[in-house]
Amino acid sequence: MKYIDEFRSHDLAEKLATAITHEAATGRDYHLMEFCGGHTHAIFRYGVQDLMPPNVHFVHGPGCPVCVLPVRRLDDAVELAERHGVILCTYGDMMRVPGTKQRSLIRAKADGADIRMVYSTQDALKIARDNPDREVVFFAIGFETTTPPTAVAIVQAQREGITNFSVFCNHVLTPAAIQHILQSPEVRELGTVTIDGFLGPSHVSSVIGSQPYEFFAEEFQKPVVIAGFEPLDVMQSTLMLLRQINEQRHEVENEYTRVVKPEGNLKAQALVGDVFELRSEFEWRGLGTVPYSALKIRESYAAFDAEKRFALSEKVSREVKSCECPAILRGAKKPTDCKLFGTVCTPDNPMGSCMVSSEGACAAYWTYGRFRTNADGTAATKEAAE
Amino acid sequence: MCLALPARVISIDDGEMAVVALEGIKKRISLALVEDVSVGDYVLVHVGYALHKVSEEEAERTLALMSKAGVLSAEIEEIEGAEA
Structure with missing residues (x-):
């Protein structure tokens, strides 16, 4: 496949690995946070980690919209489907996320709630057109990549006069989250999380451009390299980060130039600006309350705001006890530090x-089996040794 | 969630929708978020929308940059070989 195969070339990967080893031969450690879950998976799926010298560490960031959505918002979605009787449309990723008392959308669906998986906001609009006598709510989650398609749907619904369609908006913002991590006690005071630089988001950046990262690269003196999601992109970006760190530079560089422009996608930005405005704060799983880190629907489109259309009840939401997701999302713990990982907690359950x-x-560690062995081939867990 | 794949535009209808091809799979997607897309272009497809055009020129430039690291690594190997 064009633009995919060439960025997975074995030969180039070997060469980049040699260059990285050479660049990293300084005697110090390098801690690079990959913000996006997409990068975490590329690192594990393609064995990028194994091509790194032992002093280059990847710290996994919170860039997984499903992961950072607080349980409360998921409970609200379940309530919309169960109590308000709407057709709730959701991206497939959300279906199996456990809410309070492990109640997920898929369990609610099994119990009779009308919850439908959609691939696109266009599918949700179609469901609304096909069911004029039902309320249809789109459960919108995601970072800047996924926000513009929600904006298109809202504008389109208004244009077409679709009155039974609304959006439960949970869109969140990447730069606010990165800044929050850099200001967290683990990074600033406790020193339990070290971050020397960031592999910047791929597709979020195709929308917002490279400019929004300039502020904290300068303010916190951390280099950022915007990286594509293919394994060679990750390796080339790692090399660029190591060079910046070695030369004591802290700039925003762009490795993913085939898609990311400095100004981003202006048409998408204008649409998002027209439909959404900043929330003064939003709760993130793992990060807590982060100021100006999420979007809500503007007053001019209030008719399409599910939070205004339906009265959601006050509720006490709870995470599963001893689940380490919050610490993992901050980069403070690894999946293998969680006692539920691979025992009680697996992708099946x-x-x-x-x-x-x-x-x-956690899904990356589990799926690609990296938790089973250490780099030297010894068993990483007691269970694997048995 | 932020994953997106580069796919080739094979037809465009009424301006806002297009059909793209990816490894023999055809999919109808929206062009509402992009401008100046023509048949034959590669676009990054995310949740049924083209998010951005893929620049062929820049893709080649990046690959060339990666090969340069290759040249560098060959030199390193040569130096290390000479030292050994």
């Missing part, structure tokens, strides 16, 4: 969002 999502760190 997930206890936390990081094991459900195809971008979650």
